[in-house]
Amino acid sequence: MSKLIVENINLIDGSGADVKENVTVVIEDGKFTHIGTAVETNSAEVIDGQGKYMLPGMIDTHVHLSTEFKPLTERVATPFSYHFYEAAQYAERTINAGITTVRDALGSSLGFKQAINDGLIVGPRMQVSINALSITGGHGDGYNYSGVDLGIVRPYEGMPDGIADGVEEVRKKTRELLRAGADVIKVMATGGVSSPTDHPKFTQYSLDELKVIVEEAQFRNGVKVMAHAQGLEGIKNCVEAGIHSIEHGIYLDDEVIEQMKVKGTYLVPTLLAPVSVIEFADELGISAVGLQKSKEVMDDHRASFKKAYDAGVNIAMGTDAGVFKHGTNLRELELMVESGATPMDAIVISTKNAAECMEIDDLGLVKEGYIADFILTENNPLEDIGILKNNDEIKVVAKDGKILKSI
Secondary structure, eight states, rough: OOOOEEEEEEEOOOSSSSOOOEEEEEEEEEEEEEHHHHHHTSEEEEEEETTTTEEEEEEEEOOOOOOOOOOOOHTTTSOTHHHHHHHHHHHHHHHHTEEEEEEEEEOHHHHHHHHHTTTSSOOOOEEOSSEEEEESSSTTOOBBBTTTTTTSSSSSBBOOOOBBOOOOHHHHHHHHHHHHSSSSEEHHHHHHHBBBOOOOOOSSOOHHHHHHHHHHHHHHHHOEEEEOSSSSSHHHHHHHOOOOOOEEOSOOOOHHHHHHHHHHEEEEEOOOHHHHHHHHHHHHHHOOHHHHHHHHHHHHHHHHHHHHHHOOOOEEEOOOOOSSSSTTHHHHHHHHHHHTOOOOHHHHHTTTTOOOTTOTTTTTOOOOTTTEEEEEEOOOTTGGGGGGSGGGEEEEEEETTTTEEEE
């Protein structure tokens, strides 16, 4: 039986409770087994926390861990298989940022998840959608006006194509994704910022199509559906269809916010996505159209987050990492605070709430009986939430009680 004791820490446990000082945490076989006063340290590995701050491992419910935007010339010159080796680096950068669990929203196959689980590479715990369902000409369709398909994700063995139109096609494609090992189904319910031939406000997929996707996922022991949904009409269709989480949610109104509260629908805001697209447009190879659309949505995006937060909508942290650089994820908390959240709520949204969104019952809290994912920071993030965006401030990262980073 492995045993780790972390002494002398200030605990922010993810529940929203006040900071607890001078706490000792005991971890046995990957679970928290004691949180409180000092204990005997015989036959245990001991870490002196030296007054550092312990938080649960952070959870990002919207990433693309196998991809990262690049300029077109670099993308077309890169051998296909090289992307798999890059993805291993993205996974390690995500861990080093303090993210121990992710929900991959398109692009990662079952094999990548299994390689992490088996310890072949270092990375976060994963739920994968494999690919995303998209209408022809929709947000998941990389076809350009030139006639050239520049989609970031191309089908291969274990990665079914996601383009589907009509009730029967989406039913079959949903089944194909589930067959490929999808833990969650991703659907593009509206246009988006980065897609070449649509706009965030465009509605994609009818209510009937969305209901079939939800139905097929539900048949598989209650698999949930996450929806890229930016325009208001598309968001309303998703909520009515019973979709579990609205990704981005740029254009929300009071009516749909109330519907989300009634149905328990989650909002995954990804405030960082348009910000990073604008800041790193040249480096990432963002098109002029994508850059303009990112600038267009910024203010509405933040305003919608604030309205949903104030109304008490379920919110889970997500970033869209992969659209920008992996390892910068925790800047999302600073943006949430700048948009109206308290620092403590931003932490809860990124731990407890995110675990609940992913339906992992024993994750997201530093609590006895829970999975022992945690981070240690030198300084108090409640006094300056922005420290979390600096990977050097994340001194220790542990997943399943195993130290994966220590500086």
